[in-house]
Amino acid sequence: MRPIVATISQSALQHNLSVVKKHTPNAKVMAVVKANGYGHGLLNVAHSLHAAEGFAVLGISEAITLREAGFKQTILLLEGVFDASELTAVENYNLDIVVHSKYQLEMLVNANMRNAVHVHLKMNTGMNRKKERRG
Template identity: 65%
Template sequence: MRPILATISQQALRHNLKVVRSYAPNAKVMAVVKANAYGHGLFNVAHGLSDADGFAVLGLNEAIDLREAGFAQTILLLEGVFDIRELNIATSYHVDVVVHHPQQVEMLEQASLIMPINIHLKMNTGMNRLGFVPEAFIEAFLRLKACKNVEHITFMTHFATADEAIGIAAPLAKFKLATQTLHHDQSLANSASILLHPESHAEWIRPGIMLYGATPVSVTPAKAFDLKPVMQLTSEIIS
């Protein structure tokens, strides 16, 4: 067996979560633990971040694993569901889902759920990965607002250039213009936005890479933000 060991520091996780809260003290923290917590181990990280207000994952299996392990926080499925079967499972486990595609709106309208579900409606403000353009976002919102299967709607987006000199002024203005008459909770800030753009701090923030002790800003080291590395790799000299 090779003498290679990855050690995960829950103390560093707790410290980095405190750093997050120091930058956005009035926001609820949705800790991003997708992809097995970026390879750090889902349960190790979730226990270290047990004071977070919620966890964001990609796959439904990770959401179920967290629920069955006893985590009662909000759990958000970042890619949403792919069919009505998954929608029913998410509802039964009290998992919130992102809605970013018209087919997901149709699923919610057509499903017979045991209870309404909370959703995060995603706007594409320039990332061009997932989400509705502003005009389609409003149409989707009106349909979901009238849908009996929807409980609470949170608005969200993901900034493509939060860590760059161009900043977030243009996409944030686009988001605010589209939602200015709609009074719902918002989830906007990723790690870079948390650190650099306090104007994006809303009801929810979604830190990812900074929780693990890495800087989201290429020109600024993690130490400057008081972030501590969570993973330590050790081995032995072979010869």
């Protein structure tokens, strides 16, 4: 069986980002680098896209990896948090979070946070991507 290999061009990533920024000069670009940079290495892809205004990842560990590697841009946790203890990392590493559910919102409201947290509110517009129920 032949091995399947996916390669990524750092210069192509940088070029594509510059094209997006050229055509949307007033927009901020958030590069989604979840799943270990889609299998190409989280830091490798993030370094290639260092000109992005922010990065989006799924979990805390990827967010911390980016912060500890020196990235100062906005880092968004696409899944939000699932346990109040994760809010400590959100605060310590200055992370933005997505709130998907009433549970996550209540956890955030009841947390004893020292600083404000930037929250992105997930709204189900009918696509039901996360199997949301109406009501």
